[in-house]
Amino acid sequence: MIAPESLPRVLHGATGRPLTLAQHEEAFGPMPTATPSLDLLESSGLTGRGGAAFPTARKARLIGEQRGHNKFVVVNAMEGEPAAHKDRTLISANPHLVLDGAQYLARVVGARHVAVCVSRDDPIMVNHLQRAVHERDRHATRAVSFELHTPPWRYVAGEESALVHWLDDNESLPQYRPRRPHVLRIGHAPVLVDNAETCAHVGLIARYGADWFRRLGTPTSPGSTLVSVSGAVARPTVLEVPLGVPVRAILERAGADPDPQALLMGGYGGAWLDARHLDVAYANDALAPLGSSVGAGIIIVLPRSGCGLIETQRIARWMANESARQCGPCAFGLPAIADDLARLTVDTPGAGAAYDRLVDRCGAIEGRGACRHPDGVVRLVRSALQVFSAHVEDHVRGRACAASRSNHHYSAVPTLEREEELVWE
Ligand code: SF4
Structure with missing residues (x-):
C-alpha cells in the first residue's frame, strides 16, 4: 500500500471524474481488515472538518459506549454554506474514500447502518453518491449497509441535529440540545454524525496510520484540510492544505488579490479577519485569539474596493x-x-x-x-x-x-x- 507522501491526500488520485471502486483501491490500496481501533483515531488527533472541529475519536467513543446494535453513522454531505464547495469537490473525486471512512466509523461504534445525506437540490452529487453506494452494495460483505438520503437544501438542514431530525421524522429542523456533546437518536438508535471530509480522513488514517496523518499540520491541529476560497480571486477554488500553513500562502495558491482589505473566515457563521493578520497560521488555536476560526473551511477575500x-x-x-x-x-x-x-x-x-x-x-x-x-x-x-x-x-x-x-x-x-x-x- 503506497501512502501519499505529500499533498494531495483526500484529493489524491483525482482525475476529474469520481473514481470507481476498482480505481479507488488501485489509488489507495484496500481497506485493512483488522479490527478497527478507536485508539488509532485518538492518536491521529483528527477533528471534525464540518465546522465545529470536535475531536472525532471523542464523538465516536460517546456513541460506541451507548447500548444497542441498531446504531447509525450519518455522513453529512449537505454542504449548506453557499461559499463552500469542498464536499462537492471531494465527492466528485473520491466518493469511495468517504464511504471507507464511514464504514470504519460504523465498525468502531458498532453500527450496522450508514446513512449518506446529500442535498436533493444537487443532482450531480446525488448521482455520484448513488453510483458509489450501488457499487459498494455489489461488493459488500453486508456487515454494514449504506443508504442514500436526500433532504432539502437549507442552511440549517446540514446542522447535525436537523439532519437526524429529518432522518427520524422527515423535518429538517434543528433539535434543542441541552448540553454538548449530546447523543442524537433515530427512534431509540444512537447516531454518530460526521462530515464527508472527516470520513475521508478516517479512510486514510485506517490505511496509513496516525503517524502518517500527523506528518502534515501542527501537533495541535494535525493533518490536511480542504478550503474553499472565493471573493477577490481569479477563480473560486478548493485547495487541500496542511493545517498551520500561513493564510497568506493559501491566498497565493488560490491566485487571490495580494493586498486585500479583509477575509471572511469559516463561513457565514464565521468572522472577519483584518488583512494585517495574513501571516497567521491556518489553524484554530492560532486564529482563536483573533476571534476567527477555520470553521467550515471557507475563506472569502474582500478587496480594498469592497464594503x-x-x-x-x-x-x-x-x-x-x-x-x-x-x-x-x-x-x-x-x-x-x-x-x-x-x-x-x-x-x-x-x-x-x-x-x-x-x-x-x-x-x-x-x-x-x-x-x-x-x-x-x-x-x-x-x-x-x-x-x-x-x-x-x-x-x-x-x-x-x-x-x-x-x-x-x-x-x-x-x-x-x-x-x-x-x-x-
Ligand atoms: S432551532 Fe431556533 S435557533 Fe436554530 S435555526 Fe431554528 S429558530 Fe434558529
Missing part, C-alpha cells in the same frame, strides 16, 4: 431568511439585525442609532437559540463592527462609501426566497 458592512448586511439578511423560525432570536432578532445593518449602510441619518441597536441586539440574542444559528450571525456582525470600525465611523458621520452603493459583491448569497417557499420536508 465589508454591505457584505455583512447581505449575509445577515440571507441568514435571517434561512432560519427555521422556531425560536425568538431567529424569528425576530435576526431580521432586526439585518434591518439595522441596512440602516447603518444606506440610511445615513439613522446610522448612529442603528449602530447602538446592533450592539444591544447582539448581546440580547447570543446564546438564546435552540441551535447555534443566531450565535453565528452575532459572531459575524460583531467581527464586522470591529474589523471595519473606521468604515462604521464614516457611515455614522454620513459619509457612506462608494462601494456601499455598488452592485458588485464578493460573498455568494443565493436569491432570497419568500417564506412560504421554504421547504423543510
Whole structure:
C-alpha cells in the first residue's frame, strides 16, 4: 500500500471524474481488515472538518459506549454554506474514500447502518453518491449497509441535529440540545454524525496510520484540510492544505488579490479577519485569539474596493431568511439585525442609532437559540463592527462609501426566497 507522501491526500488520485471502486483501491490500496481501533483515531488527533472541529475519536467513543446494535453513522454531505464547495469537490473525486471512512466509523461504534445525506437540490452529487453506494452494495460483505438520503437544501438542514431530525421524522429542523456533546437518536438508535471530509480522513488514517496523518499540520491541529476560497480571486477554488500553513500562502495558491482589505473566515457563521493578520497560521488555536476560526473551511477575500458592512448586511439578511423560525432570536432578532445593518449602510441619518441597536441586539440574542444559528450571525456582525470600525465611523458621520452603493459583491448569497417557499420536508 503506497501512502501519499505529500499533498494531495483526500484529493489524491483525482482525475476529474469520481473514481470507481476498482480505481479507488488501485489509488489507495484496500481497506485493512483488522479490527478497527478507536485508539488509532485518538492518536491521529483528527477533528471534525464540518465546522465545529470536535475531536472525532471523542464523538465516536460517546456513541460506541451507548447500548444497542441498531446504531447509525450519518455522513453529512449537505454542504449548506453557499461559499463552500469542498464536499462537492471531494465527492466528485473520491466518493469511495468517504464511504471507507464511514464504514470504519460504523465498525468502531458498532453500527450496522450508514446513512449518506446529500442535498436533493444537487443532482450531480446525488448521482455520484448513488453510483458509489450501488457499487459498494455489489461488493459488500453486508456487515454494514449504506443508504442514500436526500433532504432539502437549507442552511440549517446540514446542522447535525436537523439532519437526524429529518432522518427520524422527515423535518429538517434543528433539535434543542441541552448540553454538548449530546447523543442524537433515530427512534431509540444512537447516531454518530460526521462530515464527508472527516470520513475521508478516517479512510486514510485506517490505511496509513496516525503517524502518517500527523506528518502534515501542527501537533495541535494535525493533518490536511480542504478550503474553499472565493471573493477577490481569479477563480473560486478548493485547495487541500496542511493545517498551520500561513493564510497568506493559501491566498497565493488560490491566485487571490495580494493586498486585500479583509477575509471572511469559516463561513457565514464565521468572522472577519483584518488583512494585517495574513501571516497567521491556518489553524484554530492560532486564529482563536483573533476571534476567527477555520470553521467550515471557507475563506472569502474582500478587496480594498469592497464594503465589508454591505457584505455583512447581505449575509445577515440571507441568514435571517434561512432560519427555521422556531425560536425568538431567529424569528425576530435576526431580521432586526439585518434591518439595522441596512440602516447603518444606506440610511445615513439613522446610522448612529442603528449602530447602538446592533450592539444591544447582539448581546440580547447570543446564546438564546435552540441551535447555534443566531450565535453565528452575532459572531459575524460583531467581527464586522470591529474589523471595519473606521468604515462604521464614516457611515455614522454620513459619509457612506462608494462601494456601499455598488452592485458588485464578493460573498455568494443565493436569491432570497419568500417564506412560504421554504421547504423543510
Ligand atoms: S435557533 Fe434558529 S435555526 Fe436554530 S432551532 Fe431556533 S429558530 Fe431554528
